[in-house]
Amino acid sequence: MRSTQRVAISVAVVGLVTAGLSSCSASSGGSSGGSKTLNVLMVNNPQMEALKKVTPEFTKATGIKVNFKDLPENDLRSTAATEFAQQAGQYDLATLSNFEIPIYAKKGWVADLTKDTTDAKSTWNGQSFDQSDILKPMAESLTVNNKIYGEPFYGESSFLMYRKDLFKAAGLTMPANPTWQQVAGFAAKLKKGSTAGICLRGAVGWGEVMAPLTTVVNTFGGTWFDKDWNAQVNTGGFAKATNFYVDLVKKYGEPGAAQAGFTECDNAMIQGQAAMWYDATSAAGTLVSSKYGSDIGYAPAPVDQTKSSGWLYTWAWGVESASKKKDAAWKFISWASGKDYLSTVGGRTGTGMGWANVPAGARTSLYSNPNYLKVASSFAQPTLAAINSADPNNTGRTNHPPVPGIQFVDVAEFTDFGQKVSQEISNAIAGSTSVSSALNASQSIAQDGVKAYKK
Known part of the structure; x- marks a missing residue:
């Protein structure tokens, strides 16, 4: 998977951090933008490519612009490790997995999202995020000491x-x-x-x-x-x-x-x-x-x-603790990991679009959605059973x-x-x-x- 000033880093993370010390710079696009601009560090998987295509709709609805820095998985991991360990502030949020988020949460590197998940007014559209719809194994893998530190974009078993x-x-x-x-x-x-x-x-x-x-x-x-x-x-x-x-x-x-x-x-x-x-x-x-x-x-x-x-694996959204745009970051998460996003991608045609390509493995409701089941009937229930077990x-x-x-x-x-x-x-x-x-x-x-x- 993937500053010049050094900080004291514990032995528990030095292997992650040193691999990426030269991977990120101000010219990467991560430090631009005003108070209405989010800087997102993201893995360059196909599901994320589809996300980039429809993000202008989020911007139109909220006025929040989004700058993406997408990298191959290994580069993303090393860059994120450096960014979050140093709390460099170049990015507001990143795609992190259920491998990183528990580690980062214990270090205080990612923000607690628990209250946001229950506040409908804090979402992008003023509607409930419906945390109870997140598949239980996914939710638990992103929870530390009963606090939520990440929301799955998609997941798998x-x-x-x-x-x-x-x-x-x-x-x-x-x-x-x-x-x-x-x-x-x-x-x-x-x-x-x-x-x-x-x-x-x-x-x-x-x-x-x-x-x-x-x-x-x-x-x-x-x-x-x-x-x-x-x-x-x-x-x-x-x-x-x-x-x-x-x-x-x-x-x-x-x-x-x-x-x-x-x-x-x-x-x-x-x-x-x-x-x-x-x-x-x-x-x-x-x-x-x-x-x-x-x-x-x-x-x-x-x-x-x-x-x-x-x-069990998920690419999930984690907000950097140092970000000064946590409210905007949550609005983006509530959109990208929300129920409406599935319909946004599922209802489109083109590369990476359509119901067969929606980010699955995150929400329970997807597995009873008739539009999804039309194309995924052969593997939807086996997937759900695998994740739940x-x-x-x-x-x-x-x-x-x-x-x-x-x-x-x-x-x-x-x-x-x-x-x-x-x-x-x-x-x-x-x-x-x-x-x-x-x-x-x-x-x-x-x-x-x-x-x-x-x-």
């Missing part, structure tokens, strides 16, 4: 996508709640010629290969650390899950799996080069309009020892540290040690090292990464 026509041709039936062992068996029978039995991320990145892999670790009874912050990477469920994952993708996965991430697997499904894909629920919006869209089915995230194993505070069968997170460990250092471990796992998928060697190296990396917590 994970599930298994599969080609129903290929299953039928092979005489296979997808169970209502598949296990990973069953999935491996299916992949072996479905791999034929240039068609992979399953596509799984193998690319380097704590948000790439480590996202799906960590959910497999959870359901295999593993954990990154025990409750005393002792690393558990080369033992127990973590080791079992990693051996299983690497073996599965090497035997029956896509070619070049060590370089494959979300985009590559998405393309493989769209082009008919994979029979199954375990990944984000947000992928369904692109698959449904593809050549094989009507042939794609959706099943819950595969499990082993747990009842569910899907992840995700519990960041209870990820598996093993004791773990008192921090939330399903596909990540919600401490700032994870961006560093998670990235390094991902390199080791990707090397194992590529065949340049063994899984045991990768896990032994990762054990030391992980333990070193949390040494401050053990003290």
Whole structure:
């Protein structure tokens, strides 16, 4: 994901901050504008591109202009880390995830939005924001000590996508709640010629290969650390899950799996080069309009020892504590994360518009909206079920540290040690090292990464 004066920064965030010290400057567009202008730091995902297209309507209704600085995910994360840690004031709000917001809230870097959510007069249109309509897991992931610090723009969990026509041709039936062992068996029978039995991320990145892999670790009874912050990477469920994952993708996965991430697997499904894909629920919006869209089915995230194993992720709006335009920032949030915004995008045609492309995974009411269900009937309920079954505070069968997170460990250092471990796992998928060697190296990396917590 992505000043000249240094400030004292605690060890818990130094890894986030130092990566982006040179990423932002006054010339970036973040410091311009008067009292009626908001400066927004934003990830450049497709949903945000659609947002930019319709923002003039918000400006017309409120008189508030919006300057966007949109960056690739990794650049956004490093720039936001610097901006919020230093409270530089170049931006009023930013797209932050449920990884950053709990960390930033505890540091006092993001503003408390709790009162705004209950004050209809503070919204852009004078109507209720309806916080109760925000999906509970999303709301909880952005809440710290019963205070709301972020509002989701869109969110996701994970599930298994599969080609129903290929299953039928092979005489296979997808169970209502598949296990990973069953999935491996299916992949072996479905791999034929240039068609992979399953596509799984193998690319380097704590948000790439480590996202799906960590959910497999959870359901295999593993954990990154025990409750005393002792690393558990080369033992127990973590080791079992990693051996299983690497073996599965090497035997029956896509070619070049060590370089494959979300985009590559998405393309493989769209082009008919994979029979199954375990990944984000947000992928369904692109698959449904593809050549094989009507042939794609959706099943819950595969499990082993747990009842569910899907992840939880959201890009959400967080207001910088140093912003002097908090009222205007909330008006923008109440519009962009409000119910009316869904109709604004859903009712349009063109690139990034239409009901298949609305920012899903944030509001409960979307999943009973007939306009949305016309295009999303095949994946709407599986998506809703996946999100509602995700519990960041209870990820598996093993004791773990008192921090939330399903596909990540919600401490700032994870961006560093998670990235390094991902390199080791990707090397194992590529065949340049063994899984045991990768896990032994990762054990030391992980333990070193949390040494401050053990003290």
